[in-house]
Amino acid sequence: MKRRKKSVLLPGVFTAVLLLAACGDDPLESSEGKAEILNVSYDPTRELYVEFNKAFANHWKEQTGQDVTFQQSHGGSGKQGRAVIDGLEADVVTLALAYDIDEMAHTRQLLNEDWQTEFEHNSSPYTSTMVFLVRKGNPKGIKDWDDLVRDEVSVITPNPKTSGGARWNYLAAWGYADKKFNGDEEQIKSFMKQLFGNVEVLDSGARGSTTTFVEREIGDVLIAWENEAYLSINELGVDEFEIVTPSLSILAEPPVAVVDKVVDKKGTREVAESYLEYLYSDEGQEIAAKNYYRPRNEEILKKYSDQFQSLDLITIEDFGGWQEAQKTHFADGGTFDEIYQ
Amino acid sequence: MELTLKKRKKNTIIPGFTMTLGYTMLYLSIIVLLPLSMVFFNTFSMSWSEFWQTIAHPRAVASYKLSFGTALAAGVINVIFGTIIAWVLVRYQFPGKRIVDGLVDLPFALPTAVAGIALATLYSPNGWVGQFFDFKIAFTPLGIIIALTFIGLPFVVRTVQPVLQNLGSEIEEASASLGATRLQTFAKVIIPELLPAIITGFSLAFARSLGEYGSVVFIAGNMPMKTEITPLIIMTKLEQYDYVGATAIATVMLVASFILLLLINIIQWYTNRKFSLQ
């Protein structure tokens, strides 16, 4: 009997030890004396933050003598936002849409509802817009949004339900149609329906779409972030693609924010705030411009003016802000669902 | 869980019943049952009409049809080719047979994401295989079927193979001596013997295919109503912060899984009983 008692314990103890080992060996534990920042970001900012993190680490070391290391997480904006809400302890978030950060404020009060006033320019240190990437020589002669609804044109864009960039794409197209048809909703919807009827592959994220267009050679035109379009040209084929800037597009403002509840717990508020602040510095703006994001700083923008064509830009305010836009267009039963029915 | 735990009448002298069963139940509850119950628990926060609206939404319904249809098609392909492969591996000798036999397990061992990327590369219009076809394979339901065929193949081969090995030659000889042609013997004698194994293999492959995600997202194209599988709908809902919606769809999938597993087990009980009677 005694022996059996002992034997009951053995597998249980072993299990417990292994589980404890799993919990104890937590790779996310920050080491002492050093600041560690987790920046949860969206897909196309990988290259930007690799460069910027280095620059800021140097800057911070000079200023305070403290070493700061960075952890980066990238993915679709919605996926990343969800991870933060579910407990991914990001010190700062740098996402594609204000909506995703709003959601953090609503559901878990991770930060203040007025987070967007925390930093200049709606807390968006850099902007971008939506442009077209076409194959070399522009064989289909694509100039503007009108060409995208032509029957023989095949379009690649990610899914607005999952991709932040795709929502900007959608709203840019909607904005164009709105202007063209003087706000006649029926005609706008039929335009959008035609446009999405031409979409061949609807990837879940901006990066997936670029891969489909560039690597799989599917589609005549990719609607993409301007920075993403430049990046693909330079990384994947200088002689294979061209950028076409439409007559009208949307001012995409990817926002940044400090996650109050996390930095207060981890004691990283100071460095996290300086980190985002530094995005507005000359060096930060320069790095943004080098990575094809439009800097807010006018002088630096001028310096890179041949890279950034000027065009008519509508803003998210034309749609009544993200909460409104989300409800009308992207929530279940919104206009996006309608055009797919 | 209402298991009536009763030692059988004829008391066994083997020790450890309480311990092993207790540990099994505990571990099962912590790792599987408690987590899975969360799906149902979360769904209860919806009203019945909300629940119905979510799961009967046209996009969701289209995804059930797609997931079901492609899993079915892949299952059928695997039944046909898997049975042929099992037959070839058991009955014939040819050079390289051992390698072929080992290769069948590849989909078990190869990570699904790797398989997905490799298949998408091969079957996309500019891929090694895709370029030879006038129509698109990757990014259509056809691509999904290919990924699911890849995933499901070993299930059919590995369930049919042992049965085929144990199948004595006596009945075939009897059939032949009674004047049946080879084809008749095959259709009337061998296939019925293999049927339970084929159905089990099919159901296993089918069950696995219904929920498959990693390999499919890379090759599916993910178009709403057209190439959007049910697990992707769950992911999409999650990324829109619609947890309740995601769990509602998950409930539907879970119930489907339960039913399938039950079916598989019933077939197995039936087969086991049949053989223990013989």
Place this chain on the structure above:
Amino acid sequence: MTKPLNVEHDSPSIAGHGATKSYAMQESMIVKWSLIAISLVFLALFLILPLVSIFVTALEKGWATYVASITDPDALAAIKLTLTVVLIVVPLNAIFGIVAAWAITKFSFKGKNVLITLIDLPFAVSPVIAGLVFILLFGAQGLFGEWLFQNDIKIVFALPGIVIATMFVTFPFVARELIPLMQMQGITEEEASISLGASGWKTFFLVTLPNIKWGLLYGLILCNARTIGEFGAVSVVSGHIRGMTNTMPLHIEILYNEYQFTAAFAVASLMSILAIITIIIKNFIEWKAKDE
């Protein structure tokens, strides 16, 4: 047919009896070779080509790039994390498999079939749901979320979450292999051992274990392969932090999304090599088991 047939179990032997017998009821050579040809073409299209394409793409830019991709610090961190997960998950599920198989095959009790079905359940559950349930349990808004946050315990988006989600997905693998095997072997040997005065543990180690060792190994290998390769469930609970919570399959996805296709395929080829080794070991085990 005296052997009880179990459809579930992958019987280890390969060439059955009758395979080489030549009796009058063989198919014609044409049929035989066409069937072989069909099998080979099918396997080539679905299995061999994808495998070859992985290696070709991985080596496209030469060995130097290949080596650089798999020795990159983030890749090494991913490999290390994956191995850590394996070292925790596989032993745990193996213990469970043995214990559960003992309970199910050595005793009879009511509800056994229900229990077996429940053990099988994770196999039929979509990996995405497997990830989701742990978010619902341990996520910040989940059942234990607030408590975990207050006590500063991280489960999801850290190693424990990845471990537990993988445990769920690979849960049935060892048990599935052992249950049919131990059912077939019956309980006579154990009963004899016990009645001769051996303890339960002694009986297990000296009688049962030698009988099931090949089945156990086979289950371990399947469990191991799935643990290394799990993508869907881990993707939901990982948080995708570079060099921290990226397992090998997630690292491949990330490289792929960074347009580093060669690097992505290099890591993928590493995983394919692991898969091939797995298959070789598995075949070796089957061959050994058949020998005995």
